[in-house]
Amino acid sequence: MAQEKTENHKKLYIKTWGCQMNVYDSNRMADILSGLGYKPVEAPDDADMIILNTCHIREKATDKVFSELGRLRKHKDAKEEQGKKMLMAVAGCVAQAEGDFIMERAPYVDMVFGPQTYHELPEMVLKAAGEDRIINTEFPSISKFDHLPEQHTIEGASAFLSIQEGCDKFCTFCVVPYTRGAEYSRSATEIVEEAKRLVDQGALEITLLGQNVNAFHGTGPDGKTWSLADLIYAVSEIEGLERIRYTTSHPRDMGDDLIAVHGEVMKLMPFLHLPVQSGSDKILKAMNRKHKAELYRDVVARLRKARPDLAFSSDYIIGFPGETEEDFEDTMQLARDIGYASCYSFKYSARPGTPAANMQNLVLDHIASERLSRFQALINEQQLAFNKQCEGLELDILFEKKGKKDGQISGRSPYFQSVHVQGNERLIGTIQKVRISEGFENSLTGELVLEDGKVLNRA
Numbered sequence: 001m002a003q004e005k006t007e008n009h010k011k012l013y014i015k016t017w018g019c020q021m022n023v024y025d026s027n028r029m030a031d032i033l034s035g036l037g038y039k040p041v042e043a044p045d046d047a048d049m050i051i052l053n054t055c056h057i058r059e060k061a062t063d064k065v066f067s068e069l070g071r072l073r074k075h076k077d078a079k080e081e082q083g084k085k086m087l088m089a090v091a092g093c094v095a096q097a098e099g100d101f102i103m104e105r106a107p108y109v110d111m112v113f114g115p116q117t118y119h120e121l122p123e124m125v126l127k128a129a130g131e132d133r134i135i136n137t138e139f140p141s142i143s144k145f146d147h148l149p150e151q152h153t154i155e156g157a158s159a160f161l162s163i164q165e166g167c168d169k170f171c172t173f174c175v176v177p178y179t180r181g182a183e184y185s186r187s188a189t190e191i192v193e194e195a196k197r198l199v200d201q202g203a204l205e206i207t208l209l210g211q212n213v214n215a216f217h218g219t220g221p222d223g224k225t226w227s228l229a230d231l232i233y234a235v236s237e238i239e240g241l242e243r244i245r246y247t248t249s250h251p252r253d254m255g256d257d258l259i260a261v262h263g264e265v266m267k268l269m270p271f272l273h274l275p276v277q278s279g280s281d282k283i284l285k286a287m288n289r290k291h292k293a294e295l296y297r298d299v300v301a302r303l304r305k306a307r308p309d310l311a312f313s314s315d316y317i318i319g320f321p322g323e324t325e326e327d328f329e330d331t332m333q334l335a336r337d338i339g340y341a342s343c344y345s346f347k348y349s350a351r352p353g354t355p356a357a358n359m360q361n362l363v364l365d366h367i368a369s370e371r372l373s374r375f376q377a378l379i380n381e382q383q384l385a386f387n388k389q390c391e392g393l394e395l396d397i398l399f400e401k402k403g404k405k406d407g408q409i410s411g412r413s414p415y416f417q418s419v420h421v422q423g424n425e426r427l428i429g430t431i432q433k434v435r436i437s438e439g440f441e442n443s444l445t446g447e448l449v450l451e452d453g454k455v456l457n458r459a
């Protein structure tokens with residue numbers, strides 16, 4: 001009888017925090033490590049390598065990493081008792097910002113490396129597999145994108161594609177320019193190629209990613225510098241691709257051509273995440289956002305003119321140093337004027353090394369908390385109103401996963417709402433028409449409809 005080939009791969013466990021760019025990076029790390037025989041696994045217990053891909057954006061980021069490391073260490077100890085090695089690595093933005101501290105405080109960590117070094121992983125792993133401990137928080141002069149392997153780990157029909165990285169804006173509260181480095185755009189030619197490969201592998205939706213994605217300026221096949229608008233046109237021509245999204249944008253980089261694309265490319269989904277951070281010009285200035293609230297209102301109005309059903313989300317920081325009740329009221333008014341489909345809001349937290357960390361005039365914590373809850377109450381009202389408006393509509397839903405309840409599947413509407421329906425798991429990875437039956441604060445429920453209008457299942 002033929003012997004079954006013994007599976008000889010090594011187990012790789014990656015835990016990812018933070019923004020979608022980290023999700024993309026984790027997939028790319030899995031790609032590059034597959035060349036060394038590593039395959040992703042769901043649990044850390046018996047892994048040969050563990051990578052924590054970390055986020056440094058808000059307070060307690062480093063504490064979270066240390067407590068996770070503490071939990072995972074027992075798996076490493078257990079493995080070592082059996083005479084085997086488990087490599088422990090910290091990657092991402094905490095690694096970049098606190099690399100030395102991690103090396104010092106967690107001697108059992110084998111590797112610490114920042115977001116711009118992932119293409120050097122094979123070398124680093126080989127060294128660490130010996131006795132060396134590795135710290136690599138360089139910003140190499142060559143781009144990792146040119147040295148990552150072609151194949152791409154994708155999960156499901158919705159894929160991320162990093163097109164731009166880093167940031168030169170230096171908002172006074174933000175660590176990103178320090179953890180991700182200077183703004184850099186990939187070549188448009190490469191991006192279109194990668195998008196085609198993703199579609200070949202089953203992606204129906206691609207989200208173009210960047211910390212400042214609408215500042216994109218990559219070289220196209222014609223040798224000219226392409227804007228994000230040019231890139232969206234090119235990507236929209238890929239057959240089999242149904243949906244395009246991009247995130248995250250800065251209001252100042254919302255060019256006329258990009259605004260126009262929203263009215264011209266129907267594959268571009270009618271939902272835009274456009275962070276503003278505050279509605280007070282005084283606070284926007286202190287944040288170094290370099291625009292006023294009026295510019296944001298104007299950009300949103302022009303976008304809505306181009307695509308009347310465009311839905312918006314945003315990020316707001318509440319309780320930035322110097323924020324008075326009047327400034328906060330300006331923030332509330334801006335949110336009322338825009339009317340969001342969804343919105344993130346965060347209490348300001350001082351990040352060491354950023355200019356705002358040295359600012360005086362701190363807002364007392366209980367005041368910031370109280371303002372944040374007023375702001376969030378407004379946003380919850382807006383989300384509920386937006387979701388209620390969708391009741392009775394038929395929307396195309398891209399199903400991504402099983403729902404929480406038995407027999408349920410869930411996916412995203414064009415407006416990025418979570419939609420749950422009763423339906424067969426085989427529909428995961430497809431786009432189906434759904435008649436929306438009820439809108440809640442954070443999701444919708446509905447019923448699958450056949451093209452001829454016959455209801456398949458009741459939610």
Ligand code: SAH
Pocket residue numbers: 057058173174175176211212248249250275276277315316317346347348349350351
């Ligand atoms: N590039 C994006 C945002 C990146 S960070 C942009 O320009 O908008 C994601 C969000 O985290 C930010 O939009 C901001 O709202 C929040 N954030 C960043 N630093 C913060 C801090 N120090 N305190 C509270 N929230 C913060």
Ligand code: SF4
Pocket residue numbers: 167168169170171174175176177211212250
């Ligand atoms: Fe941070 Fe501002 Fe750059 Fe966004 S634009 S990543 S908030 S510095």
Ligand code: F3S
Pocket residue numbers: 017018019020021022054055056057092093175176179180211
């Ligand atoms: Fe966090 Fe770094 Fe992204 S700090 S939000 S993982 S760029």
